Amino acid sequence: MDVFLTAMPALSDAFAMILQPHVIGYLILGVVMGLCIGVFPGLGGIAGLSLLLPFMFGMEPVTGLALMIGMVAVVPTSDTFASVLMGIPGSSASQATVLDGFPMAKKGQAARALSAAFAASLFGGLVGAAFLTVFILVARPIVLLFQTPELLMITIFGLSMVGILAGRVALKGIVAACLGIMVGTIGEGASSGALRMATYDLPYLVDGLKLVIVGLGIFAIPEIIALLRQDKAISDKANLGGGWLLGVRDWWANKWLSMRCSLIGVVVGVIPGLGGSVVDWIAYGHTVQTAKDKSQFGSGDVRGVIGPESSNNAKEGGGLVPTLLFGIPGSGSMAIFISAVALLGSGQIEVGPSMLKNNLDFTYAIVWLLALANVAGTLICIAASGGISKLTNIRFALLAPFLFMIISFAAFQSRQEIWDLVALFGIGLLGILMRRFDWSRPAFLIGFVLSAPAERYTNQAYQIAASRFRRGFDEGIEYVFSPIVIVLIVITLISVVLGLRQAKNIQAEGAVNAGSKRAPMIFLLALTGYIALAYWNSAVIPDFARMDRVFPIFVATVGLLGCAIMIVQMIMKPETHDIFADREAQEADLNTYGLWPTLAWFAALLVASAIVGFILALAVFLLLFIRLRAGKSWTYAGLYTVVGIGFICSLAWALNRDFPPGILQSYFDLPWPLT
Amino acid sequence: MTNTTKRHLARALALSTALVGGQALAGGHAIDLSGKTVEWIIPFSETGGSAKWANFYAPLLSEALPGAPTVVVTFMPGAGSTKGANFFQDVEYEDGTTIFGSSGSTQFPYLLSDPRVRYEYGDWNVVLASGTGGVSYLPADLAGSLGDGGDATPLAGEDFIYGSQGATRLDLVPLLAWEMLGLQVEPVFGIEGRGDGRLMFERGEANIDYQTSSSYLSGVTPLVDAGTAVPWFSFGALDADGNIVRDPTFPDMPTFKEVCEATAGCETSGESWDAWKAFFVAGFPAQKMVFLPAGAPDNAIATFTQAFQDIQARADFAEISAARLGVYPQLTGAAAQTALDSATVVPQEAKDFVINWLGERYGVVLE
Known part of the structure; x- marks a missing residue:
C-alpha cells in the first residue's frame, strides 16, 4: 500500500506538468524532428539529440524534456519504415522486423506490415509505461539481483535464439553465429588490450567494427544488390487497398502476443549492461516458438512483425530504469539524455539514485512523456504509412543510388574515415555470399551483437567467482548458481531443444533450392580458412594477456568443428541436399544483370571516393548510374544528381557532419562539402 | 635551477604573455568570430564525462566569445582518445574555429609513451584547465x-x-x-x-x-x-x-x-x-583542458582566455557549475599553463617506475 501512497500524488503532479499546451507542443515538435531523422537508416537518435543539446541550456526543464523525449521516443518507431520497405535495419531496434516485414513489402503488403508494426509499437510503449509506473518504485533491489553470472546467462539465452534462426541446416546456423562472434572480437581485447585480427598499422581495426556497419552490410547491401539485379520494383504486386486497416486488425488479433512481447521488452530493457540489442531477437524467437503454424515465418508472417515491434518500444521505457535509477545509460541516446537532464535541472535534478526520492514527480513525467511521444509518433506514422509504402512500387534502379548514398553516409558516421566505407563494402560482400548460399544472416548478427558482452561477462564472472571460491566453496556456488541463474539455464535449455527441433520448418529467409556442389564448397572452405586464421591469431597472444585469448579460441574451436563436419557432409551427400543451397541457381531466371557488374558500380563509388572524396564521387556516380544503368535521359540524370547531392548536403549540414575525404583533399583545401 | 624557481619562472613568463594578450584585447585586436562556427573536438564518444563537460561549456562559450559564434561539439572517438588527439596535432591554426578538449585519458598514453601517440602537448596552446578530484x-x-x-x-x-x-x-x-x-x-x-x-x-x-x-x-x-x-x-x-x-x-x-x-x-x-x-x-587537478592548435597567435589565445574568464565571472556560474563540474578551480591564463606543465611534464623516474610496475603487476607491455 505504501507504494501507492507515494505514487499517486507524484503521478498526478506529473500529469499536471505534462498536460500543458506548450509542453505538448514541444513534444510534438520533438516527435516530428525525430521522425525526420529516424526515417533514414543508421542515423539513429544520437546525432539529432546531441544537436539539440546546445539549445537546452536555459530552457524550462519540462519543456526541454518534452522536446528531447519526443525525439528519442520515435526513433524505434520510425526506423520501421526502412526495415519493412527496404529490408534495411534502421537501427538495432528493428533488425528482427526485417525478417518478415520486408517479405511482406515484396508481396505488396507494405502498408499492412507497417500499420501492424506501428500498432504494436504503440501498444508496447503504453504497456511499458504502465508497467514502469509501478515497477520503478520497487525496481532497485530487483535490478541489483542481476549480477555478472545472471547477465552472462541472459547473453547465452540471447545466443540460443540462433537455434530458431539457424535455417534448414542447423550446423550452418551455428557456424554462422561463431563467425559473427569472431568478427565481433576483432580489435583490442576488453580485458588486457591484446590485439585480435588487427594491427596498430591499421588503427581502424583496433577499435573493432561497429554495429551500424555490420547491420547495414549484412542485411541492406545484399537486398539492394539482389533487387537491382532483378531490375524491377520492390513489390511485385500492386498495393492492396486499405492495407493499413488490415494491419491494425492483425495486431488486434494477436494482442496477447503483443502483450507478452511488450513485457519481454520492458524486462530485458530494465537490466543494465545489455541495452536493447537482443530484445527484438528474443521477442522474435518467442513469437516463433509460441506460434502454431510456423510455415510462413521468414516469408512474410505478420506475427513476425508484431512481436519484435511490440518489444522494442517497451524496451525504451525499460531502459529508463538503469538510466534514471543508477545513472547508467543503457544506450548512447540515454547517455546524452542524462547530460541533458543535468543541463536542464541546473543542479536541482540529478539523474541517479536520488532521483526517485527527491524527484518522483519528475521521473513519472519522463515515463509518461515517453508514452505520449509514442502515441503522437505512431499516429503520424500510421497516417503516413499508406503514402510512404508507395515507394515499393518505384522501379528499384531509381531508388538504389539514393539508398546507397544514405547508407554510405550513415556508415561513415561510425568513425568518419574512408575505412568505414571499405568495411561496409567488405561486410556487404560477405552478406551477399551468405544470402546466396543460405547461411543464416540473423544468426551471424546475433553472434556479432552478443560477442562483446559474452566475452566480457564470461571473463568477469570467472574472475569474481574465483575470488568467491577462495573465500569458501559455499560462497562460490551460491554466487554462480543463484536461483535466477538456474531458472535462466532451464529456459535456455528448453529454448535450444525446441528451437533445434523446429528449425527445419522455419526458413527465416525463405526457401532456397540446392545448386551445384562447387560454389557452396568454396565458400565453406573460405569461411573455414578465416576461422582457422583467427584461431591461430588468438593462439599466439602471449600468456600475460590470456584473458583475451580464451574466448576467441573457444568459439573458433566450436566453429572449426562445425566446419569440419560440414566439409565431410558436403563430400558425402548428393548435390540435391539442402546443404548445397544456392540462390544463384534458383534466381537465375529472375536476374537481368550479373552480380559482379552490379557490384562493380559500388566498388567504383568506393574507389572514386578514396581518390576525389565522397561528394565528387557521388555526383559522378549518380549521374552515370541513372543514365547508363537506369537508362534515363541526361537531363533526368542531371536533375536526379542535383536533388540527391542537395539532399545529402542539407542533411549533413543540419547534423553538422562531414563527408569522407579522398587523396585529392590531402593535397588541396576545398570548401565544404567537398572537404 | 630548482623545481620551484622553474615553476615561478614559467608562471611569470606565462603571466606576461597573458598580460600582453590582455593589452592586445584592450587595443581592439580580439579576433571576431561573428557568423562563424567554432568546432570543439572531443576525442571521446557522446556518452563520456568529457562530453558532459564540453556540453556544459559549449553554450556558455558561444555567448562569451566576441561575435557569438555557434559552438558545436564534434565527437571523434577512437583508440582511447589518441585518434582525436593525433588528428588535432595535424590541425593548423586558421581563424580560431577549431579547439580541442583533452582529458586524463589523453594525458596518460602521452606520459606512458604509448606507441599510438603522435601528438605533443608542448605544441598546443592551453586556454582552460578544469580540475577534479x-x-x-x-x-x-x-x-x-x-x-x-x-x-x-x-x-x-x-x-x-x-x-x-x-x-x-x-x-x-x-x-x-x-x-x-x-x-x-x-x-x-x-x-x-x-x-x-x-x-x-x-x-x-x-x-x-x-x-x-x-x-x-x-x-x-x-x-x-x-x-x-x-x-x-x-x-x-x-x-x-x-x-x-x-x-x-x-x-x-x-x-x-x-x-x-x-x-x-x-x-x-x-x-x-x-x-x-x-x-x-x-590525472586529476588538470584533468580536462581546452587547447587552440599549434601556431595560434596571441590575440586568439587572449580572446579564448577572456571568454572562459567571462564565463566564470557570470553571476550564476557557481550555481550552474557546482553539480556538473564540482567545486574545483577552472584555470585560465598563466594558471592553466602551470597546470598543463605539471600535468604533462613528469619526471623520467616516475614514468619508468609506473611502466615497470604495469609490466610486472599486470603484464602490460607498451612497446
Whole structure:
C-alpha cells in the first residue's frame, strides 16, 4: 500500500506538468524532428539529440524534456519504415522486423506490415509505461539481483535464439553465429588490450567494427544488390487497398502476443549492461516458438512483425530504469539524455539514485512523456504509412543510388574515415555470399551483437567467482548458481531443444533450392580458412594477456568443428541436399544483370571516393548510374544528381557532419562539402 | 635551477604573455568570430564525462566569445582518445574555429609513451584547465575494520575485487594507491565506464571502488546516506605550492596522503610515492583542458582566455557549475599553463617506475 501512497500524488503532479499546451507542443515538435531523422537508416537518435543539446541550456526543464523525449521516443518507431520497405535495419531496434516485414513489402503488403508494426509499437510503449509506473518504485533491489553470472546467462539465452534462426541446416546456423562472434572480437581485447585480427598499422581495426556497419552490410547491401539485379520494383504486386486497416486488425488479433512481447521488452530493457540489442531477437524467437503454424515465418508472417515491434518500444521505457535509477545509460541516446537532464535541472535534478526520492514527480513525467511521444509518433506514422509504402512500387534502379548514398553516409558516421566505407563494402560482400548460399544472416548478427558482452561477462564472472571460491566453496556456488541463474539455464535449455527441433520448418529467409556442389564448397572452405586464421591469431597472444585469448579460441574451436563436419557432409551427400543451397541457381531466371557488374558500380563509388572524396564521387556516380544503368535521359540524370547531392548536403549540414575525404583533399583545401 | 624557481619562472613568463594578450584585447585586436562556427573536438564518444563537460561549456562559450559564434561539439572517438588527439596535432591554426578538449585519458598514453601517440602537448596552446578530484570508498563492514585515521593494516588479508576500465587509464592512480597501502586488489577489467564499476560495487560483486568527484556526489552520496558505502579517502587537491592538501569539495575526508601516513607499511616518500603523486597530478587537478592548435597567435589565445574568464565571472556560474563540474578551480591564463606543465611534464623516474610496475603487476607491455 505504501507504494501507492507515494505514487499517486507524484503521478498526478506529473500529469499536471505534462498536460500543458506548450509542453505538448514541444513534444510534438520533438516527435516530428525525430521522425525526420529516424526515417533514414543508421542515423539513429544520437546525432539529432546531441544537436539539440546546445539549445537546452536555459530552457524550462519540462519543456526541454518534452522536446528531447519526443525525439528519442520515435526513433524505434520510425526506423520501421526502412526495415519493412527496404529490408534495411534502421537501427538495432528493428533488425528482427526485417525478417518478415520486408517479405511482406515484396508481396505488396507494405502498408499492412507497417500499420501492424506501428500498432504494436504503440501498444508496447503504453504497456511499458504502465508497467514502469509501478515497477520503478520497487525496481532497485530487483535490478541489483542481476549480477555478472545472471547477465552472462541472459547473453547465452540471447545466443540460443540462433537455434530458431539457424535455417534448414542447423550446423550452418551455428557456424554462422561463431563467425559473427569472431568478427565481433576483432580489435583490442576488453580485458588486457591484446590485439585480435588487427594491427596498430591499421588503427581502424583496433577499435573493432561497429554495429551500424555490420547491420547495414549484412542485411541492406545484399537486398539492394539482389533487387537491382532483378531490375524491377520492390513489390511485385500492386498495393492492396486499405492495407493499413488490415494491419491494425492483425495486431488486434494477436494482442496477447503483443502483450507478452511488450513485457519481454520492458524486462530485458530494465537490466543494465545489455541495452536493447537482443530484445527484438528474443521477442522474435518467442513469437516463433509460441506460434502454431510456423510455415510462413521468414516469408512474410505478420506475427513476425508484431512481436519484435511490440518489444522494442517497451524496451525504451525499460531502459529508463538503469538510466534514471543508477545513472547508467543503457544506450548512447540515454547517455546524452542524462547530460541533458543535468543541463536542464541546473543542479536541482540529478539523474541517479536520488532521483526517485527527491524527484518522483519528475521521473513519472519522463515515463509518461515517453508514452505520449509514442502515441503522437505512431499516429503520424500510421497516417503516413499508406503514402510512404508507395515507394515499393518505384522501379528499384531509381531508388538504389539514393539508398546507397544514405547508407554510405550513415556508415561513415561510425568513425568518419574512408575505412568505414571499405568495411561496409567488405561486410556487404560477405552478406551477399551468405544470402546466396543460405547461411543464416540473423544468426551471424546475433553472434556479432552478443560477442562483446559474452566475452566480457564470461571473463568477469570467472574472475569474481574465483575470488568467491577462495573465500569458501559455499560462497562460490551460491554466487554462480543463484536461483535466477538456474531458472535462466532451464529456459535456455528448453529454448535450444525446441528451437533445434523446429528449425527445419522455419526458413527465416525463405526457401532456397540446392545448386551445384562447387560454389557452396568454396565458400565453406573460405569461411573455414578465416576461422582457422583467427584461431591461430588468438593462439599466439602471449600468456600475460590470456584473458583475451580464451574466448576467441573457444568459439573458433566450436566453429572449426562445425566446419569440419560440414566439409565431410558436403563430400558425402548428393548435390540435391539442402546443404548445397544456392540462390544463384534458383534466381537465375529472375536476374537481368550479373552480380559482379552490379557490384562493380559500388566498388567504383568506393574507389572514386578514396581518390576525389565522397561528394565528387557521388555526383559522378549518380549521374552515370541513372543514365547508363537506369537508362534515363541526361537531363533526368542531371536533375536526379542535383536533388540527391542537395539532399545529402542539407542533411549533413543540419547534423553538422562531414563527408569522407579522398587523396585529392590531402593535397588541396576545398570548401565544404567537398572537404 | 630548482623545481620551484622553474615553476615561478614559467608562471611569470606565462603571466606576461597573458598580460600582453590582455593589452592586445584592450587595443581592439580580439579576433571576431561573428557568423562563424567554432568546432570543439572531443576525442571521446557522446556518452563520456568529457562530453558532459564540453556540453556544459559549449553554450556558455558561444555567448562569451566576441561575435557569438555557434559552438558545436564534434565527437571523434577512437583508440582511447589518441585518434582525436593525433588528428588535432595535424590541425593548423586558421581563424580560431577549431579547439580541442583533452582529458586524463589523453594525458596518460602521452606520459606512458604509448606507441599510438603522435601528438605533443608542448605544441598546443592551453586556454582552460578544469580540475577534479577522486574518492575511494568501501562497503560498510570493511570500512568498520579500518584502523585509526583510515589505517589500512587490518585489511591486508582481505580479497578485494575492483571493476576497472584498464590499468593504463586513470584507474592507475587508485590501483597504485591501494597497492601502496598493502591491499590485495584484483581488478576485473573490461567495464565500460566508472558508472558500471559503481554498479558492480552496489551489486556486492566489487568490494572497493573509486569515483571522480562529480560522480561521487551524484552516485555514491545516496549509498553513503543509506549506509551501504563509507568513504575512505580522497586523493586530495594541490595547493599553490604543489602540496597535497584536503580536497575543498570533501574537507572532512582524509586524503590518501594522511591515510598512507597512518598505515605502517606505506611511505609518503620514495619512488612509489613520487610516481603516484606525479600521475595523480597528471590525472586529476588538470584533468580536462581546452587547447587552440599549434601556431595560434596571441590575440586568439587572449580572446579564448577572456571568454572562459567571462564565463566564470557570470553571476550564476557557481550555481550552474557546482553539480556538473564540482567545486574545483577552472584555470585560465598563466594558471592553466602551470597546470598543463605539471600535468604533462613528469619526471623520467616516475614514468619508468609506473611502466615497470604495469609490466610486472599486470603484464602490460607498451612497446
